[in-house]
Amino acid sequence: MKKVIQLLIAILISSSPIFAQDIKPNRPQEPQKPYPYYSEDVRFKNKQAGIHLAGTLTLPKKEGIFPAVILITGSGPQNRNEELAGHKPFLVLSDFLTKNGIAVLRYDDRGTAMSEGNFNSATSADLASDVESAVAYLKTRKEIDSRKIGLIGHSEGGLIAPLVAIQSKDISFIVMLGGPGIPGDKILLIQQKLIAEASGVSKEEIKATERINKKIFDLVKKSSDIEVLKTDLRDHLQKFLNENPDFKKPDHMTADEFIRSQIETYATPWMQYFIKYNPVNTLKKVKIPVLALNGEKDLQITPKENLNAIKKALRKARNRNMTIMELPDLNHLFQESDTGAPQEYKKIEQTYSPTALKEILHWIKIQVK
Structure with a gap:
């Protein structure tokens, strides 16, 4: 039972000791400066919590009006790149989307890196208020088309995105990446x-x-x-x-x-x-377009149970624009994987499957036409 308890003490991937790094791993997908687009470090305030959050806004060009997405990290305190297992998934995702015409705002979780606040006392509902503040900030930017702001949430972020969507009329679509559909x-x-x-x-x-x-x-x-x-x-x-x-x-x-x-x-x-939280109670109120992706080999948010629950809940909402997909061979981080086990995450050079990136972009492009 020793092995089991060791695993359970570190349930959440962001804090697990399996991600300890001895040497800098090879990450060929990570973009290198100078980027072929505009990148700006920004700060915005969550008035409700009385804290400032720090992040990065990337735009296809410095001038213009662009559709935008906000990236929402998974469980545990994470920086704007969702850095874990020697990977920076949100850096790779934001780079890909921005190169393809989508503005992206990603930010450090409260109490993490350069953001203020106390992460340890926060619930998913508190973190949802941080996302709402990010939406409010984007609406102040002249480069952003306020009618085309979407949310992309990974893991717990896929729980938070629907919470924000049912509270805000400013969200035009959501993408759930390995997001939960069951309690x-x-x-x-x-x-x-x-x-x-x-x-x-x-x-x-x-x-x-x-x-x-x-x-x-x-x-x-x-x-x-x-x-x-x-x-x-x-x-x-x-x-x-x-x-x-x-x-x-x-x-x-x-x-x-x-x-x-x-x-x-x-x-x-x-x-x-x-x-205690049951995502179905929120999802059955979501009427805006939803893309829900899971990796076939995801051992943390399993595709069968969660995608089925998401689909049923959205049908209850009479949502007429949902795309539910299980992507072959991908793990919870959307890497091409042999077993899906978390122990593999840091060993895999790939940060993001090109198949997943293309599916996300293709679907978003349809929503923002």
């Missing part, structure tokens, strides 16, 4: 199981860990007070350790260290919100 607790259980299997963990260990985490998620779903939740989690985990004296804790942790690590993972505002 957070179900996502985590599937994700944990598949990643553990890909890592060679035994079926017995996986089943045991699933039982543990179902109980943890039940406690989180029932909780309304984080301090009470911490006590409940501590009691549950202490009981588990007492009943399983042979349990091998990861990295030679003491019992107290192990319990504390689990509490730090699950007793947070973000995790409470994510585990």
Whole structure:
């Protein structure tokens, strides 16, 4: 069970130790300056939160009026390039789109890099207000066609984009890249199981860990007070350790260290919100054009369960402009992958599949005609 717990302590890809880097990897898709387009570092204010966010706006040319997209990062504190596993997916995506006539705004998450605020106290709903501020900023720019502003969200960003879309009339389309369509607790259980299997963990260990985490998620779903939740989690985990004296804790942790690590993972505002949140309740209100893409080998937001749920929810919204696609051989980062396991992310030289880039651009071009 040691391997399983090591994986579960680092559920979110942005903070996982599998992304530690010893040497600078080869990333042939990363653009190099000088760029063949206009690039400007910008700051804008989230008045509701009282913080300034820092980002980069790229325009096909310095002068002109262009359709635009805002890029929304996945889970965990990420910079404007969504930098992880030695890759900069949003740098590559923004470069590709800008070269093809689309203005792009990408920004550092609150409390990350050059943006103000406290990421650790923020939920997905709070992060949605940051996106709304980005939209408001784009509307002040004379180079942006305010009738053609879209959102592209990866992973958790694909959860946030619909939240913004149902609150703002300024959004003309959304792109969900590996975005969720099922509740957070179900996502985590599937994700944990598949990643553990890909890592060679035994079926017995996986089943045991699933039982543990179902109980943890039940406690989180029932909780309304984080301090009470911490006590409940501590009691549950202490009981588990007492009943399983042979349990091998990861990295030679003491019992107290192990319990504390689990509490730090699950007793947070973000995790409470994510585990309780059901994307269907939002998606069934989304009536603007939607592109939902998933990689066939995505082990974190699995295509079958999530794309089916997204499609059903949008049908309930009577959405007449949706494109739902599963792209062969791609993982959660939209890289061409052998297994889809997170351990592969940093080993793969490719940052973004050309197939995914072309599908995104082709669909956006249709929306902004």
